[in-house]
Amino acid sequence: MNPTEWFTEQAPGAGSAFSLKIKRKLHEEQSDFQFLEIYETEDFGNLMVIDGCTMVSTRDNFFYHEMMSHPVLFTHPNPKRVWIIGGGDCGTLKEVLKHPGVEQVVQIDIDERVTRLAEIYFPELCESNGDPRAELKFIDGIKWVKDAAPGSVDIIIVDSTDPVGPAEGLFGEAFYRDCLNCLSENGMVIQQSESALYHLNLMQAMRGAMSAAGFEHLQTLFFPQCIYPSGWWSATIAGKKTLDGFRQEDSANKPFATEYYNVDIHRAALAQPEFVKRAFGG
Amino acid sequence: MNPTEWFTEQAPGAGSAFSLKIKRKLHEEQSDFQFLEIYETEDFGNLMVIDGCTMVSTRDNFFYHEMMSHPVLFTHPNPKRVWIIGGGDCGTLKEVLKHPGVEQVVQIDIDERVTRLAEIYFPELCESNGDPRAELKFIDGIKWVKDAAPGSVDIIIVDSTDPVGPAEGLFGEAFYRDCLNCLSENGMVIQQSESALYHLNLMQAMRGAMSAAGFEHLQTLFFPQCIYPSGWWSATIAGKKTLDGFRQEDSANKPFATEYYNVDIHRAALAQPEFVKRAFGG
Numbered sequence: 001m002n003p004t005e006w007f008t009e010q011a012p013g014a015g016s017a018f019s020l021k022i023k024r025k026l027h028e029e030q031s032d033f034q035f036l037e038i039y040e041t042e043d044f045g046n047l048m049v050i051d052g053c054t055m056v057s058t059r060d061n062f063f064y065h066e067m068m069s070h071p072v073l074f075t076h077p078n079p080k081r082v083w084i085i086g087g088g089d090c091g092t093l094k095e096v097l098k099h100p101g102v103e104q105v106v107q108i109d110i111d112e113r114v115t116r117l118a119e120i121y122f123p124e125l126c127e128s129n130g131d132p133r134a135e136l137k138f139i140d141g142i143k144w145v146k147d148a149a150p151g152s153v154d155i156i157i158v159d160s161t162d163p164v165g166p167a168e169g170l171f172g173e174a175f176y177r178d179c180l181n182c183l184s185e186n187g188m189v190i191q192q193s194e195s196a197l198y199h200l201n202l203m204q205a206m207r208g209a210m211s212a213a214g215f216e217h218l219q220t221l222f223f224p225q226c227i228y229p230s231g232w233w234s235a236t237i238a239g240k241k242t243l244d245g246f247r248q249e250d251s252a253n254k255p256f257a258t259e260y261y262n263v264d265i266h267r268a269a270l271a272q273p274e275f276v277k278r279a280f281g282g
Numbered sequence: 283m284n285p286t287e288w289f290t291e292q293a294p295g296a297g298s299a300f301s302l303k304i305k306r307k308l309h310e311e312q313s314d315f316q317f318l319e320i321y322e323t324e325d326f327g328n329l330m331v332i333d334g335c336t337m338v339s340t341r342d343n344f345f346y347h348e349m350m351s352h353p354v355l356f357t358h359p360n361p362k363r364v365w366i367i368g369g370g371d372c373g374t375l376k377e378v379l380k381h382p383g384v385e386q387v388v389q390i391d392i393d394e395r396v397t398r399l400a401e402i403y404f405p406e407l408c409e410s411n412g413d414p415r416a417e418l419k420f421i422d423g424i425k426w427v428k429d430a431a432p433g434s435v436d437i438i439i440v441d442s443t444d445p446v447g448p449a450e451g452l453f454g455e456a457f458y459r460d461c462l463n464c465l466s467e468n469g470m471v472i473q474q475s476e477s478a479l480y481h482l483n484l485m486q487a488m489r490g491a492m493s494a495a496g497f498e499h500l501q502t503l504f505f506p507q508c509i510y511p512s513g514w515w516s517a518t519i520a521g522k523k524t525l526d527g528f529r530q531e532d533s534a535n536k537p538f539a540t541e542y543y544n545v546d547i548h549r550a551a552l553a554q555p556e557f558v559k560r561a562f563g564g
């Protein structure tokens with residue numbers, strides 16, 4: 001491979017790498033927080049890279065954005081107020097706003113430049129940004145959650161980069177305790193929890209921190225995500241109340257279109273592989 | 283990346299590539315049928331490559347071998363006679379032999395060298411080769427199926443390379459018609475059917491050929507497979523009789539250990555993503 005024709009991300013510690021063939025680099029900049037690159041790829045549409053890690057491609061982002069949104073929204077009995085911590089590409093925001101019952105979505109990404117670039121290079125992800133229910137804030141999500149009034153939100157979606165750099169504080173017990181405090185009665189957090197094949201210890205540490213913070217109910221979901229390390233990703237829901245079951249009838253009759261998610265996929269994502277069950281001790 | 287330190291497979295037409303960091307090349311040879319390479323990798327154990335495509339790694343082969351075996355074996359009401367067409371690394375054979383009810387397994391791989399190399403470099407996959415129920419043949423699987431007596435087998439597992447080169451004839455209507463002819467009353471074929479993200483048209487063509495050959499019942503299963511293109515793989519079952527339901531209680535009480543498969547994973551693998559449903563027209 002000619003390295004000038006490919007963008008490659010090595011998975012640290014996993015001895016693997018994933019590459020996308022590029023037509024050209026469309027943009028790069030050092031924002032106040034991270035190094036941002038946009039490529040036009042051969043077959044994946046546009047690609048956003050943050051600090052050397054693939055974040056979102058036109059072609060396959062639907063897996064991640066749908067699975068960070070619809071399972072938790074159909075698990076909560078009646079979600080009205082949603083916060084997205086991170087999520088600056090606005091893909092998760094778009095999915096959340098598909099739920100007619102949602103009354104307010106606040107997206108809190110520390111780096112405004114991510115959103116400004118998404119508006120240019122991923123306009124389809126930003127098409128709901130003008131929804132009157134949506135509010136975009138460019139401030140520190142950790143502080144936002146810390147300062148929030150108790151019971152002020154129903155669902156917190158932590159749609160962040162990996163637990164190094166600016167996102168590190170989003171993976172710790174102190175942050176989860178602040179989440180617990182500002183969640184309403186049936187409140188839930190969902191956070192991306194990396195690959196079970198590559199990062200099982202990280203997943204376990206994250207679940208441990210969520211439990212230690214006082215979340216008694218945890219649920220890890222699995223789904224494909226081609227451009228992320230190992231191609232197999234996960235998200236973990238932490239709930240104040242039981243996470244057993246979800247609004248299956250509402251899911252089956254969802255009044256919006258998706259590419260990956262449906263009621264069967266929701267059930268399927270909850271299945272725990274044998275080696276994961278053993279690791280989680282159940 | 284220094285190309286001498288990595289093995290890289292480009293996914294043709296998908297504009298992506300997957301690489302594994304290698305310590306050294308352990309072996310290479312041109313067999314009568316294909317070019318075989320064995321690498322020692324940094325984090326994936328040993329890796330077998332056939333004609334430039336990753337086939338099996340020590341670390342992640344369990345996904346594929348378990349999902350090519352247990353779902354179809356627990357879908358058939360009472361499988362006793364199983365043929366594996368291809369499968370020369372013997373990983374599928376090992377999984378099939380875990381089922382106590384299976385009385386005979388014939389593995390038919392055209393290339394004996396694949397098995398001889400697996401015995402050296404993947405001994406854990408070959409540990410059941412001495413089972414008295416197992417028979418290893420190194421002949422043409424297409425001819426084997428064509429010449430077989432009607433009703434002589436319960437399950438045919440087509441564990442082949444991609445539909446180019448020696449495996450091409452395993453993906454066509456004529457082959458499926460021969461399979462149908464030699465299957466017993468409740469007979470089933472299962473075959474790897476590539477990635478829904480990358481090869482949906484191939485998957486559709488394969489399903490079309492199975493239907494045209496006379497299989498009225500089809501079922502495509504999905505599972506992660508890190509080293510295969512897109513990291514998300516599939517297998518398709520074609521049945522003479524209905525494929526609705528499977529022996530869930532037997533699966534839940536399986537008398538053997540697995541790494542990925544269990545009864546929940548079996549159900550989960552059957553869930554069809556929205557874009558796949560649309561492509562399959564239902």
